[in-house]
Amino acid sequence: MQIIMYTDGSSRGNPGPGGYGVVMLAIENGQLLKRLELSEGFINTTNNRMELLAVIAGLEALNRPGCKIDVYTDSQYVQKAVDLGWVLGWEKKGFKDRKNPDLWQRFLKIYRQHQVKIHWVKGHAGNPENERCDYLATSAALNPKLKDQGF
Numbered sequence: 001m002q003i004i005m006y007t008d009g010s011s012r013g014n015p016g017p018g019g020y021g022v023v024m025l026a027i028e029n030g031q032l033l034k035r036l037e038l039s040e041g042f043i044n045t046t047n048n049r050m051e052l053l054a055v056i057a058g059l060e061a062l063n064r065p066g067c068k069i070d071v072y073t074d075s076q077y078v079q080k081a082v083d084l085g086w087v088l089g090w091e092k093k094g095f096k097d098r099k100n101p102d103l104w105q106r107f108l109k110i111y112r113q114h115q116v117k118i119h120w121v122k123g124h125a126g127n128p129e130n131e132r133c134d135y136l137a138t139s140a141a142l143n144p145k146l147k148d149q150g151f
Helices: 047-060 076-083 086-092 101-111 128-142
Strands: 002-011 016-028 031-045 068-073 115-120 145-148
Touching: 002 047, 002 128, 016 047, 016 128, 031 047, 031 128, 047 068, 047 076, 047 101, 047 128, 076 086, 076 115, 086 101
Parallel strands: 002 068, 031 145, 068 115
Antiparallel strands: 002 016, 016 031
């Protein structure tokens, strides 16, 4: 089974209220088996935290390890940190002087349980699933839960 995941984060102010959106598609033999949408809003966060939390939430929603996942994000922060191996260097240095160490540690824990490829897509460029994630993230940011996501 192939999992395709689209993610987006939003912050209304940076920091400010924010949210994330995820669209996950499970495909087997070219057929869509399942579609899942996730979103959550927070009263105080940053855009980069929401971009990263979107990927984490999607990976954590999987109910078994060893999945093959293609993640599509419009966040170069997330894509480059993973594809260029920056996050592994940060980990070796104990995330010293890095932002969002709590989320990066959480990311690496779940990331290592799967076969994940991160792909960058241009935001607001007409990709229907990326646009849907943007809508979910923005809606969640406009209706945040009464909790602080910290930064």
